Amino acid sequence: MQENIQHNLNAYFSKDHAVKNYVAITKDSFLLYAGPLARTKKEKPEFALSWKQVKILSAFINKLSTKELEDLLVMKKDSLDFYMAKYSTDTVLLQAASPSSLKGLKVAIDPGHIGGTYSMGKSESRCMTLYCDSINKADSIRLIEGNLTFFTALILKKKLEDNGAEVMLTRKDTGISALDITYYKWKELIKNPLYIDSLVDANLLPPKDVRLLGLKLQDKVLFEKVFGSVDMAERAKKMNAFHPDVSVVIHYNVNEQNAGWAHPTGKDYVMTFVGGCIVSKDLETKAGRLNFLRLLISPDIENSINFSSKVIHHLSNDLGIPIARKEDATYLAHNCISTKANGVYSRDLALTRIIRGTLVYGEALYQDNEKECRLLSTNDDSLQGCSFSKRIELVADSYYKGILDYLAGQQKK
Secondary structure (H helix, E strand, C coil): CHHHHHHHHHHHCCCCHHHHHHEEECCCEEEECCCHHHHHCCCCCCEEEEHHHHHHHHCCHHHCCHHHHHHHHHHCHHHHHHHHHHHCCHHHHHHHCECCECCCCEEEEEECCCCCCHHHHHHCCCEEEEECCCCCCCCEEEEEHHHHHHHHHHHHHHHHHHCCCEEEECCCCCCCCCCCCCHHHHHHHCCCHHHHHHHHHCCCCCHHHHHHHHCCCCHHHHHHHHHHHHHHHHHHHHHHHHCCCEEEEEEEECCCCCHHHCCCECCCCEEEEECCCCCHHHHCCHHHHHHHHHHHHCCHHHHHHHHHHHHHHHHHHHHCCCECCHHHCHHHHHHEEECCCCCEEEECCHHHHHCCCEEEEEEEEECCECCHHHHHCCCCEEECCEEECHHHHHHHHHHHHHHHHHHHHHHHC
């Protein structure tokens, strides 16, 4: 166990060297400190666990809420047996599911962003108008990422449910946030101090951000500085409460160097992200440190790499898109750590950090690619009265095949 944690620390948490200063690994125990200075001064650690306790805890830590984990670490021995008994049956569900029948499998799906109208897409900075002909301005294509992700999730949900799986989506429709309301409805609700208090009490809104709600911020700024974080926290809260066997976060990418996304680009890559690569700023709160503990001692990152490798294989092969190398995007080179799987990167994104369990965070293709934008804008397929591109169905099918491959691999263990 000691070697596994040291490996995780070196492999997935080496981007910010200060992170390592929050922990100490001794012959007998694992120590987590409230800060690097406390460790340097050899003060009492915030939490201390024997290696036996670490081994027991690692088996079910991803099933515990932050509050449950904190209570457990305070009570320790008396609680470990209780939680082992409580969660020991959960692993059976994943083993029981197989490619021939997904009965018993629980899958959480997060369709990235919100979408809806083009105006909403502007507010969340997730839409584009691509002029495909520099002379003929009428030859233009409009894309709203939140709509693309939602329809992809809807198709994937149907494929899974048709085979017996239980599926939950973090949002119900295009234009609707994880809070089950539109962004514009939320703007009305935050005029009520009681609603703001409810967000704080639910750990969706940090108290330090409350003051921002009193400022007259433009939509893009308000969305970026406050609403986006609230919505993200609610997505993770829903997914964690569902206790899924696997989680799928669906996004569509763009070429970062194609500034303004007004014209198509020739680039097109697929990539996926998993947890790790956190920075010391994430550890300033106790909740952040407890989440770091989970990522460090649980099998979540390794399982997510395995799962993501299956998904990216199908995304690349079935869609005919190359897998991104680290030099293909600046954020891959500067903000990520490569894993043992091609195209799977450890990255400090909000959802890769706070969603518990096995996950894939997928970026299937570049929307602003000269071929993809035309394919994505062609409504040549439909489901439940909604029209969308067959390209989206291929993306959903790639996620579905990746889930089946991951399950098949688990069966062989």
